[in-house]
Amino acid sequence: MRLLEKVDPDVALVLTKQYLPGLLAALIVLVVGFGLAHYLGKFLGKALDRQKMEPPAKNLIVRVLRLGIIGFGLILALDNLGISITPLVAGIGVAGVGIGFAMQGVLANLIAGIFLTLSKPFRVGDYIELLGVEGQVLGIELFATHLVHADKSKVIIPNRKIVGEIMHNYGQIRQLKMEISVAYGTDLPTALSILRDVLEQHPHVLKDHTPGLGVASLVGSSITLAVQPWASVENFPGMRNDLYQSILRRFAEARIEMPRTQQDIRVLNSPGWNQAKGSGV
Numbered sequence: 412m413r414l415l416e417k418v419d420p421d422v423a424l425v426l427t428k429q430y431l432p433g434l435l436a437a438l439i440v441l442v443v444g445f446g447l448a449h450y451l452g453k454f455l456g457k458a459l460d461r462q463k464m465e466p467p468a469k470n471l472i473v474r475v476l477r478l479g480i481i482g483f484g485l486i487l488a489l490d491n492l493g494i495s496i497t498p499l500v501a502g503i504g505v506a507g508v509g510i511g512f513a514m515q516g517v518l519a520n521l522i523a524g525i526f527l528t529l530s531k532p533f534r535v536g537d538y539i540e541l542l543g544v545e546g547q548v549l550g551i552e553l554f555a556t557h558l559v560h561a562d563k564s565k566v567i568i569p570n571r572k573i574v575g576e577i578m579h580n581y582g583q584i585r586q587l588k589m590e591i592s593v594a595y596g597t598d599l600p601t602a603l604s605i606l607r608d609v610l611e612q613h614p615h616v617l618k619d620h621t622p623g624l625g626v627a628s629l630v631g632s633s634i635t636l637a638v639q640p641w642a643s644v645e646n647f648p649g650m651r652n653d654l655y656q657s658i659l660r661r662f663a664e665a666r667i668e669m670p671r672t673q674q675d676i677r678v679l680n681s682p683g684w685n686q687a688k689g690s691g692v
Contacts, residue, residue, distance in 0.1 A: 448481050520554040535550060555570060584644065
């Protein structure tokens, strides 16, 4: 209070007239800029939703628009305050070079995220496999891609690790590969008919995709049948157990024999065996 009492009223009036209009103008510009960024971003987001654009691409475009408007508003606010932005821009450029070297990995993830968003090698909900990991895509962010396993654990992959790598994209559906063995005396048409009926009755087997069904191989003591139905990514994990149980029950009802591993052992020219045989044992 004492400092304010010592300020010359004429000096305070001059300072107020000199800086107050610019300060008020800068505040108005910032308020208008933030409000405009919010409403234009919201409007653009709804427009992109009507175009059915992917969420990662939509979020990227909306963020770039908002940051551009806010950045332009900050420049106008500094100009109204009488601050020359030329040295500021030069300083930002010099600092940007140093920051760029220090954050090469982060910038690489950002660039890779933009590339993934625009090129769309996979979408949210797809099941992908790469870099020794696999899972359903939860989200594609600017810096990392999030996957979820069947056990609900999450995997976060930096985007720079994805670009340029060989990737297996299963899409929204997967094919379950199963094998079951039957004896050589089995009536194959009956066994295949039972397998086909089990697949048709299972609620999670996709009926619009023809399952792979037939003889896979012939081995020493059995015939191996291939059973390869299709299912959505969400229903895929628990189907193997359900189908095997249904197949075993139906085979038991139809008395279809499933072979057991057995071995015949023959002993030739064994002295102990010959002596036992000669003594009548």
